Amino acid sequence: MxxxxxxxxxxxxxxxxxxxxxxxxxxxxxxxxxxxxxxxxxxxxxxxxxxxxxxxxxxxxxxxxxxxxxxxxxxxxxxxxxxxxxxxxxxxxxxxxxxxxxxxxxxxRPARPRRRALRVEYEAAGGPGVGQLERDQEEAKRDRWEPRHFWKQLENIREMRRKKDAPVDHMGVQKCFDSEASPEVMRYQVLVSLMLSSQTKDQVTSAAMVKLRGHGLSVGSILQMDDRTLGELIYPVGFWKTKVKYIKQTTEILQKQYNGDIPDNVPDLVSLPGIGPKMAHLIMDIAWNKVSGIGVDTHVHRISNRLGWMKKNTKTPEETRVALEGWLPRDLWSEINWLLVGFGQQVCQPVNPLCSSCLNRHCCPSANTSKERRQTPSKKR
The missing domain is CATH 1.20.58 (Methane Monooxygenase Hydroxylase; Chain G, domain 1)
Structure with a gap:
């Protein structure tokens, strides 16, 4: 205890x-x-x-x-x-x-990202936005084919044609009609002169037009003229008998369907006897002052291929016209025929082209070939 x-x-x-x-x-x-x-x-x-x-x-x-x-x-x-x-x-x-x-x-915490600035595109009434038009133009410019030395060659040809002393400058279609006649008669004379110029030199065409104008070249006078007289007036143009027939038929159509005037569009012009695409586009340019296409004759066809203005060589003038219109700026369509026709008459001739005196001899892909063709006749002689 x-x-x-x-x-x-x-x-x-x-x-x-x-x-x-x-x-x-x-x-x-x-x-x-x-x-x-x-x-x-x-x-x-x-x-x-x-x-x-x-x-x-x-x-x-x-x-x-x-x-x-x-x-x-x-x-x-x-x-x-x-x-x-x-x-x-x-x-x-x-x-x-x-x-x-x-x-x-x-x-x-990250910084707030800056927002991207939006591009304002103003839309025109009834059309796409301005920005879209700019993009379409840039894309078309990139896609458009153009010969390598085209602008240099063009300037050289202009320089060689500066004097305007080729036969086409003095006796071409632009000089064959009566500038003091009424508009209807003037346009008809342009049509007839172009029909006569096919496969014919400008000197012969000009002489035939002088004789026709001396007998009163109009729709009424040609309808009253017999075929024999008409043939004598236009002789010795190429294929003059066939051209007499075409001129008569075309004049009758103009009197019945167009009241003595000529059509103002390419399809109706081409439908006339003896009128092809080249003539139709030249008629629109000279008679109606409208550029509807490029007038391609043998000179334009030959020189365009020699200068390399085609992606690939063309065989006919119509193929050349389509190819040129595919890339050539439209503001040159009217000038190109006058330039190349006179250039072909004086320098770039069908036979024996004068390459040694041509300013394009250093940038023409056919210069050497043309030189060989020019020397060939002298060897045979």
Whole structure:
């Protein structure tokens, strides 16, 4: 009994000493502090994981924005990550958490991409936008084929034709009609002169037109004239008998269907006896002052192929016309016939072309070939 009482008293005494001793109090507070720090560290680790997830998401958004600047970022940091450490006071920890979150968010958040400036295209009434027209013109320019030395060759031909002293300049179709006659008579004379010029030199055509005009060249006078008289007046033009028949038939059609005038379009002109595409386009240009196409005769056909103005050589004047109209600027269609006809009469002749005096001898792909053809007759002689 006494032993039990003494043991109890010793235990009570020990508890009293433990509760009042600074040593035990300091030890207990240390244990409590360790437990608190351990719990805080666990919480900090979890919060760091959450913060890293947010930062990774922001970096992924920034990378996507760099790849596609037009995409507007949709994910931003919405939570503030906690600060590391447990020794600071709650207020200091709150301030540290806020500043750290702002710093991380500032580093991770990408700059807002600049929006691309939109090109305004004004649309004209009833037509495509101006920008579309510019693109179509650029594309057409890229797709259009053009001979390598065309502009240089053209300028050289203009220089060689500067004096305008070829037969076509003085006795061509432009000089054969009566400029003082009425418009209907003038247009009819242009038509007749072109019919006579086929397979005929300008000198012979001009002489025949002078004789016809002396007998009153008009629709009425030709209808009253017999075939024999007409043949005598136009002789010696090439195929004069056939041309007498064509002139008579065409004049009758003009009197019945066009009231003595000539058609003002290519399809109707081509439908007339003895009128082909070359004549029709020249009639439209000279008589009606309208450029409907290129008048291609033997000179234009020959020289265009010699100069390399075709992607591939053409066999007929009509093939040459279609090929030239495919790439030649339209503002040159009227001039090209006059230039090449006179150039062919004086320099680039069918036989024995004068390549040595031609300004294009250094840029003409047929210069050497033409020289060989020119030397051939002299060897035979």
């Amino acid at each position: 006494l032993f039990w009482v003494s043991e109890f008293n010793a235990w009570v005494l020990f508890l009293c000493i433990k509760m009042t001793s600074p040593y035990f109090l300091r030890k207990g507070s240390g244990v409590l502090a360790r437990d608190m720090c351990k719990a805080a560290n666990n919480t900090e680790t979890a919060k760091n994981r959450e913060r890293n997830k947010h930062v990774s998401g922001v970096k992924a958004v920034a990378a996507a924005a760099e790849k596609d600047p037009d995409t507007e970022p949709q994910i931003w940091l919405s939570e503030q990550p906690p600060a590391a450490g447990c020794s600071a006071s709650p207020a200091a920890q709150t301030r540290a958490l806020g500043s750290e979150a702002e710093t991380d968010a500032g580093k991770a």
